Amino acid sequence: MVALIAGNWKMNGSLSANEALLGALAAGLPGGAAAEVALCVPAPYLAQFRALAAQHTALQAVGLGAQDVSAHAGGAYTGEVSASMLGDFGCRYAIVGHSERRQYHGETDAVVAAKAQQALAHGITPIVCVGETLEQREAGQTFDVVKRQLAAVIHANGPCISEVVVAYEPVWAIGTGKTASAEQAQQVHAVLRAQLQAATAQASRMRIVYGGSMNAGNAAGLLAQPDINGGLIGGASLKAADFLAIIGAAR
Numbered sequence: 604m605v606a607l608i609a610g611n612w613k614m615n616g617s618l619s620a621n622e623a624l625l626g627a628l629a630a631g632l633p634g635g636a637a638a639e640v641a642l643c644v645p646a647p648y649l650a651q652f653r654a655l656a657a658q659h660t661a662l663q664a665v666g667l668g669a670q671d672v673s674a675h676a677g678g679a680y681t682g683e684v685s686a687s688m689l690g691d692f693g694c695r696y697a698i699v700g701h702s703e704r705r706q707y708h709g710e711t712d713a714v715v716a717a718k719a720q721q722a723l724a725h726g727i728t729p730i731v732c733v734g735e736t737l738e739q740r741e742a743g744q745t746f747d748v749v750k751r752q753l754a755a756v757i758h759a760n761g762p763c764i765s766e767v768v769v770a771y772e773p774v775w776a777i778g779t780g781k782t783a784s785a786e787q788a789q790q791v792h793a794v795l796r797a798q799l800q801a802a803t804a805q806a807s808r809m810r811i812v813y814g815g816s817m818n819a820g821n822a823a824g825l826l827a828q829p830d831i832n833g834g835l836i837g838g839a840s841l842k843a844a845d846f847l848a849i850i851g852a853a854r
C-alpha cells in the first residue's frame with residue numbers, strides 16, 4: 604500500500620511564508636515518490652495552494668487538505684466551512700477530530716463522526732484522528748479510548764468506513780517532541796486494524812497513519828511497522844527539508 608505523508612500546518616503560515624515553503628517543496632519533491640503527499644493548510648490559503656500548484660507542476664501531485672470541516676451541510680453556522688466548500692477548492696482530504704479540536708473546541712465523538720460523514724458525502728477523505736492523553740495511557744486506558752473514538756465513526760458511516768484514513772495521534776506526543784516508540788505505535792495500530800477488520804472486509808487496504816512529533820530521525824522506524832501506513836506531521840511539515848526527509852523515509 605502506498606504510504607500517505609500528510610502535513611498539518613495548523614494555524615501557521617502567511618501568503619509570503621507559504622509561497623516560500625511550497626516553492627522549496629516543489630523543488631525537492633522526488634519524482635515517482637513512494638509516498639502520496641498531502642498538505643492540510645488553513646482554509647484561507649486553499650486558493651493560494653491551487654494557484655501555486657498551477658505554477659509548480661510538482662505540487663499537482665500533492666493532495667490538498669483542510670484541517671477541519673463542518674458537521675453541517677450549510678446554513679446559519681457562522682465561521683464554519685462546509686464540505687461542499689472544501690470540494691470547490693479541490694480538497695482531497697479533511698482532518699477531523701484532531702486532539703486540538705477535541706480539547707479546545709469541545710468536539711465529541713458524535714461531532715467527529717458527523718464531520719466524517721459530511722466529508723465522505725462530498726467525496727473528501729476524512730483523516731480521522733484518535734489518541735489517548737498521557738493520563739489515559741498511564742491508567743492503562745489507551746486501547747479503550749482509541750477504540751471508543753473510532754467506534755463512533757464506524758457506527759455513523761457504515762460501509763463507507765473503508766474510505767477513511769485513520770490517524771493514531773497520542774495526545775502526549777503532539778508538538779511535545781515525545782514520540783511513541785515504533786513498538787508502542789504499532790501496538791495501537793494493530794488494535795485499530797483489528798477493529799476495522801470487524802467492520803469492513805477492506806480493512807487490510809485502509810491507511811492507518813501515525814502522528815506525534817514525527818521527524819526526519821524517527822520516521823523510517825515508525826513507517827517500517829506493518830500497520831503504520833504513513834504519517835500526519837505537524838511541526839516538521841513547516842520546514843521543507845524536514846518534510847522532504849520524512850517523505851524520503853517512506854519507502
Ligand code: PEP
Pocket residue numbers: 611613772776777778779780814815816817835836837838839
Ligand atoms: C499534529 O498536529 O497532527 C501533529 C502530529 O503535530 P506534531 O507533528 O507537531 O507533533
